[in-house]
Amino acid sequence: MKGAPVQRRRTRQRAAIRAALEAARRPLSVAEILELARRQVRGLGIATVYRAVAAMLEEGFLTPVEISGEALRYEVAGRGHHHHFRCRRCGRVFEMEGCVPEVELLAPPGFLPECHEILLSGLCRECNKGLSR
Ligand SMILES: [Zn+2]
Ligand SMILES: [Zn+2]
Missing domain, CATH: 3.30.1490.190 (Ferric-uptake regulator, C-terminal dimerisarion domain)
Incomplete structure (x- = not known):
């Protein structure tokens, strides 16, 4: 099962999302993450970004940034x-x-x-x- 196409695609999507957040060096909304990561992975969908962000929060890679009245943004944790x-x-x-x-x-x-x-x-x-x- 190693290297199954679905798994490979997910890994590539996650890597692009992670890279977008690291390169930005500022908090990004899900919409911004989508826009930036799409430059690496065409056809990336918003649901995939939401799932990836949820997983990265869980792993402690990301931390939420809350500004009242606005959609949550996320930045790389530990800064x-x-x-x-x-x-x-x-x-x-x-x-x-x-x-x-x-x-x-x-x-x-x-x-x-x-x-x-x-x-x-x-x-x-x-x-x-x-x-x-
Ligand atoms: Zn400006
Ligand atoms: Zn302070």
Whole structure:
């Protein structure tokens, strides 16, 4: 049974999906994953992407990125503490390096902050260039 066509195809699809997520270096929605992975595997379907994403979440390869009011995005897990920038023009979400340690000093006196979320929004480099032309 080794190398059966169905199994081979699935392996190739998964590899393309994984490669798309790794190359993007930013959180992707299922629609974006589909668009990027299709460049490698023609005829790739959305159901396959959903199944692959579910499996990769289970394996711990991916982690979900939630921005309220939007479809979940997914990024490669294990990148360490970081935050995101959402471009209001193209809708893409980017990874920002590091954090602002002082942010937890904003907690009211006597409060113990345990975690935080930071989301910057505005224009990405490409969209910003487009506007200033
Ligand atoms: Zn943009
Ligand atoms: Zn932080």
